[in-house]
Amino acid sequence: MRSMEGLRGLAVLLVYFVHTNAIFGAYIRRTPLLRGPSAFLGTVGNSGVDLFFVLSGFLIYAALLRHRVGIASFLRRRVERIYPTFLAVFALYLALSWLFPAASKIGGRGVGGALLYLLENVLLLPGMVRIRPMITVAWSLSYEFFFYIAAALIIAGARPWTWKARSRVLVILCAWAGELLYSFSVPSSHVRLSMFLVGMLLYEALGSESFRGRLRPWGEGAAIVGAIATAVFVYLLASESRLLGSLPGRASGRDLVPGIFVYQGPYTALALGVSMFFCAAYALGAVGTLHNVFVWTPLRYLGNMSYSFYLIHGVTLQGIALAADVAIRRGAPGTGVFLLAVLLGFGAVWLTSTMLFAFVEKPLSLQRPIRRVRPEREVVHT
Numbered sequence: 001m002r003s004m005e006g007l008r009g010l011a012v013l014l015v016y017f018v019h020t021n022a023i024f025g026a027y028i029r030r031t032p033l034l035r036g037p038s039a040f041l042g043t044v045g046n047s048g049v050d051l052f053f054v055l056s057g058f059l060i061y062a063a064l065l066r067h068r069v070g071i072a073s074f075l076r077r078r079v080e081r082i083y084p085t086f087l088a089v090f091a092l093y094l095a096l097s098w099l100f101p102a103a104s105k106i107g108g109r110g111v112g113g114a115l116l117y118l119l120e121n122v123l124l125l126p127g128m129v130r131i132r133p134m135i136t137v138a139w140s141l142s143y144e145f146f147f148y149i150a151a152a153l154i155i156a157g158a159r160p161w162t163w164k165a166r167s168r169v170l171v172i173l174c175a176w177a178g179e180l181l182y183s184f185s186v187p188s189s190h191v192r193l194s195m196f197l198v199g200m201l202l203y204e205a206l207g208s209e210s211f212r213g214r215l216r217p218w219g220e221g222a223a224i225v226g227a228i229a230t231a232v233f234v235y236l237l238a239s240e241s242r243l244l245g246s247l248p249g250r251a252s253g254r255d256l257v258p259g260i261f262v263y264q265g266p267y268t269a270l271a272l273g274v275s276m277f278f279c280a281a282y283a284l285g286a287v288g289t290l291h292n293v294f295v296w297t298p299l300r301y302l303g304n305m306s307y308s309f310y311l312i313h314g315v316t317l318q319g320i321a322l323a324a325d326v327a328i329r330r331g332a333p334g335t336g337v338f339l340l341a342v343l344l345g346f347g348a349v350w351l352t353s354t355m356l357f358a359f360v361e362k363p364l365s366l367q368r369p370i371r372r373v374r375p376e377r378e379v380v381h382t
Helices: 002-028 032-044 047-067 071-099 110-122 136-158 165-184 191-206 209-213 217-238 266-285 289-294 297-304 306-329 334-366
Strands: none
Touching (some): 002 047, 002 266, 002 297, 002 306, 002 334, 047 266, 071 306, 071 334, 136 306, 165 191, 209 266, 217 289, 266 289
16 A cells, blocks of 8 residues: 555654754744644654554554454564564664763662663663653654554454444444543543554544545545644643643543653544544545645655664764754754754765665565475376
8 A cells, every 4th residue: 555655654753843943943943934833743753653553553453453463473573563673773762872871861879770771671661650761752652562562452352353343333433432441530541542542543444445435526625624633632732722721531541652842632542543544544544635646756765764764863863963062053954954964964864864764664564475386296197
């Protein structure tokens, strides 16, 4: 699905904006013309992870529902897909922690504490468990693996491929609504898990000829306008706007992942879930504006290596930041340094992620060995 690749490209590009604003945003505090858009993209960019969760929900649910693979083989394949690239970047972080001890997250724990912390990160616990991740963005891998295990166990046990499609949709809808309602009732929760359920609903919807037949051009326009309105809503909600500060239950269900400092609660999950469902439906299920955007070759290329880009972009930008800080101390204008850092940073990340993809992810996770099958003997009937 070519447009699926483009959607992954958008998702990782949104996450890139988060970290460019976090790392370089201080340079443009006195430049409102740039500070506003950077802060907006830096806040809304967090939704890139939510889009990844929607796409994962779609793909993993499809694989489990259609192929009906065994749990062990499915999880083994997930480990093969996730771990080689993760461990390569993890090794890089270990080396950098040794070279730059002042910036290390390992120090001050003692030998036992340090080993335990490293083990927690290798097991991908930060995220679902309140542990500060060594690789900041790796918290989402904890959510991914939780979903993999839960989905594999539930689908293997419930055998939903034997159900009618309407029954499956009803169950997923109830689970999605239940997760949101629960999040409104507690101080904090893992409400972003609901985005995987949105992806599952998307798969069921696109499997329905009736639903695809209702994807009309006017609906696509409404989906695009809704996506823009959702982005504004998410930004206002996260920026403590007085306009939305009095929403009932606004302080409930915050998804307090270590290192994520913007509001991620049930209101955000609800708005993003609905918006992403319809936008992705048009991108994947109809030939129109969204489909044409997401089959654009550069965006698809970015999407194909999005996992490598996602893991390596933070440390690459930190390297650019070292040079940018030197330029600032020598009197370079902040606006110029910001623009140059963002442009050079994207180029540097493109290079490092391409190398990681070409030398680690592609050969170790994507190119599965071909099993040679011994040809059967020819049987001659007489």
